[in-house]
Amino acid sequence: MDQPTCPPRLDRPARWRPVWFLMVLMIGAGLWVLWHFDPARSALYPPCRFHAVTGWQCPGCGGLRAVHALLHGRIAESWQFNPLPILLALAGPVMLAAWWRWRRRHPGQAWTLSPLWAWAGLGGLLLFGILRNVF
Numbered sequence: 001m002d003q004p005t006c007p008p009r010l011d012r013p014a015r016w017r018p019v020w021f022l023m024v025l026m027i028g029a030g031l032w033v034l035w036h037f038d039p040a041r042s043a044l045y046p047p048c049r050f051h052a053v054t055g056w057q058c059p060g061c062g063g064l065r066a067v068h069a070l071l072h073g074r075i076a077e078s079w080q081f082n083p084l085p086i087l088l089a090l091a092g093p094v095m096l097a098a099w100w101r102w103r104r105r106h107p108g109q110a111w112t113l114s115p116l117w118a119w120a121g122l123g124g125l126l127l128f129g130i131l132r133n134v135f
Contacts, residue, residue: 035071039064059084059129084128 039045050058062082069078070085079086102111 031067031071034064034068039068056133057129059125059132 033044037044045064048058048061050056051061060082063085066078066081066083066085069075069081070089075086099111102109
């Protein structure tokens with residue numbers, strides 16, 4: 001007589017919880033440092049190698065100054081330094097809500113994104129890097 005088997009659980013094992021805790025702790029520590037030490041005035045942060053070699057701004061140039069201004073509530077100044085941190089700060093909660101909605105509707109199934117999203121993001125980043133140096 002066959003015994004009924006339970007479907008396998010696809011949840012992450014409990015050993016991943018310390019990893020998530022450490023990630024949140026590291027991000028919090030990084031934001032704390034960025035809050036207290038202005039990248040425009042501190043020698044703590046390394047210069048952009050791409051900018052030093054080519055004289056052009058990479059897509060991330062000004063990102064630390066933008067996050068510093070954003071942490072201090074200066075949104076317009078942050079946008080002038082680099083708009084990507086603001087856009088990512090807006091996209092993060094949207095992606096988190098989409099993930100949460102997926103988990104509620106499809107419990108136990110892995111949430112995967114198409115590689116097309118990665119290529120679209122890479123193309124958008126490249127286009128942003130080109131346009132910020134042209135204009």
